[in-house]
Amino acid sequence: MATSLLFTILFICGTAVVYYIVPLQLRWIVLLVASTGFYIAIEPLLFVIAILSALWTWWITRSISISPRKSYLAVGIVPVILSLFVFKYYNFFCHSAAQFLEKLGIMLDPAVLKLAMPIGISYYTFKLIAYQVDVFKKKYTCEPNPGKFLTYALFFPQIVCGPIQRPNQFLDQFKNTTRFNVHLFDCGIRLIILGLFKILVIANQIQPYVNQVYSRFESTSGLALLCNAFFYSILIYCDFSGCSDIAIGSGNLLGIQCPRNFNAPYFSKNIHEFWKRWHISLTSWLRDYIYIPLGGNRVSKPRQKLNVLITFLTSGLWHGANWTFIFWGLMHGIWTILSPRPPKIKADEDTGTTKSPGRWSVAKAILSTIGTCFGVTIAWIFFRSENISAAFRYIWRMFTQLRISAQAIQDAVLPFSGDNTSIYIFLTLIMCLIVFGIFEKKIISNPKYDDKPLPAAWIVTFLVLTILFGKFGQSSFIYANF
Template identity: 40%
Template sequence: MLFNSLSFALFLPVVFILYWFATKGNLRWQNILLLASSYFFYGCWDWRFMLLLIFSTLLDYFTGIKIYESNTRRRRLFWLWLSIGINLGFLGVFKYYNFFAASFVEGLNLLGFQANISTLKILLPVGISFYTFHGLSYVIDLYKKRITPERNFIDYSLFVSFFPLLVAGPIERATHLLPQIKKKRVFDYADAVDGLKQILWGLFKKMVIADNLAQYANTIFNQSEGYAGSTLLLGALFFTIQIYCDFSGYSDIALGTARLFGMDLLRNFAFPYFSRDIAEFWRRWHISLSSWFKDYLYIPLGGSKGGMWMKIRNTFIIFLVSGFWHGANWTFIVWGFLNALYIMPSIILNTNRNNLDIVAKGKYFPTIREFFAMLITFSLTTFAWIFFRADNLNRAFSYISTLFSPSLFTSPNQVYFSEEILVLTGLFFIVEWFGREQQYAIAAMCSTWKRPFRWAVYILIIMTICLYGGHDQTFIYFQF
């Protein structure tokens, strides 16, 4: 069930009405309803994968209790590694087995040996990377004694599988979400209205901008051999905007939906394309994943406490792992490696915490220096996205080779582009720029206007979605 589908448009109001009216404010029944709705939501993809989700939930629930109750460090470590090992084992089989098998065969062939290893013809369970990380953070926090185990299985299951975040995040922490699940929730009209606005903006980003630019980007990337460098530049720019609007659009819908039920999820995007350096970009892009790797990988590896060499080593590790988390392809690993290289100057010069504030805060326009800093950061990010989008490394290097050829300075090939979509994309960036100090771009838009004018803006956005959206395309991050 996609957020941008008719089925979800019917599903959400039904759950909302039952949640606030049929349960009569009873917390236990609210949580049971949300859990049942979440399993139904997930089962619409493929009911067989529900067994894997439930098994993962049971595993972390019981190992979490065992970790807490164990009176020796050795036993606590045993239960911790049992959970980590089984969770990563499932992730490895479903997501990475074919990659490792194919890479092993290719390596042997390069050495002159002939090998034939069977690959698995299995589907990747949607959301497995996200709910696996939910469970891992829970058991690790228990081991570190940051939290106590959740004894209510319904509440813990809801933490793992709450439907707005189940298939593509944000990656939640037990310290943040579980207390909300256990706390009585009262309907807040203003918060619900704000949630609907965030859903509306997320749908606009996904259906109008991302889905339309996806058609252009796919055409150019899939037929890149026949296009000039100038056309490939457009393709890279289109994908850069597409992936942001696609994933941040999902996150906006997820956060807005959660707010309809009185829940506050972790913010996942903070206008990353207005960043002035790569370090700032990674503080603003997929925030829940970046902070997860920092807390559960970078800091346990020693963080930056062991001197410059350890800081550099650990930075490369988390970026390479982050790339590999995104998919079983060398292109993602190169993408992670590139971003690690990008951030190295700020790590070495200790300037990675320079841009903590919002760019041009309280101003209409950035300074010349800020503008060029954003332009350079955006350009570096766009170049790295080529590897992220390419099917394999050969296609990526071929794309880049043509991109930086003399044909870069020729007129683009004749590829169909809708002028309306290009204009809407430009207007989208203007709205994002003027809304960059808010939680999402239109959070404060029209807030002081009278109701008829506010509704006129909302209706205009809805009409735009109806006219230019409706492709019902899946979200990019569902494959991760």
């Protein structure tokens, strides 16, 4: 129930009302109570695991802050990672090990744990690790109030799909003395409307199509598979970034600022740029807590490449306990290693301005964007498929069975509803995607709007489209599963 959109929105509105009624210094208690209530509404037992992990982290970081020893850090981090491992990866590693040993002739019956994975475990675990490391590195002083720390660790708008907010970004905001930040509240409403549009109008409309095509891809035409691959790219982006927008927007309504998690990633010209624009909070976390501690760019070239690969494998594994995610991470890692870093645009020494791009540069930029988008789309096929072999079969069929004919186009459109209304759903979706694409290009990827509220005309457009064409009652929240 707690992951349903209606419940989430109502819960946030109710919390916001209480939040602005109570005195400033007690507001964190409202957030903590609301977060506890939200978590318990999902699953009370799983809340216990989350709160135990958070309390352990708070307690150990007090020791770390007094005596910053690596052994203390290890003692702090290991149980947190262990709980993530047990709930998320134990069965996967047991099965994989048993399968491997079976090939060597050793038969083992893996002890399977029948445990439900706590929602948001990957997100709060990374938050807790970040906090411990930041305190250890003295980037952040230990939070003396356990209640405020628990509010950070379990902040309910960020439970389901993140973002993974850093402790300094969050906890410092409790020192804020503004009673009501109109600008932040305004930004929050706009972001929530944008998020609802992405989920209800785009993601929910595509979701049944993707599910249907993936369930019977071996008998689907190449054109339908190609369309489906692109639709899945759009689906995962709109579903996840929409959820992030609602989470950030809800935080804003409750007076909590959070940096942007996506920045029009499909307009990236290369894979390096893509990862600066996609799931920014995770990418920056991996950079700060995996890549840089491994040596980052300060080591030899081969070691640097290995670090990139390890970082992307971690990213793949973070997304789920399946070889498909690991393979997806590996693909992105190899692509990043092989792809040359784009040169930084230098300003003219005399005038201080950059040269306007010529026609060839524009064409090259468009081709690079299309190429990057296509590559990312192919990688998503591995991400979505049941296993790696199925993904290869999908891709093989997509290219070998690719024919363009009236029948193939009809087959590619039909899975939207299974009857002749598919064409109108498809046309409406394309119209909404064009509107959304223009918005992403003109507004989201424009640095001018980084600190400004999204333009009202666009927000009203999205609101109208959501009311008229939104598909309610079946939000999936793909990233809630990670």
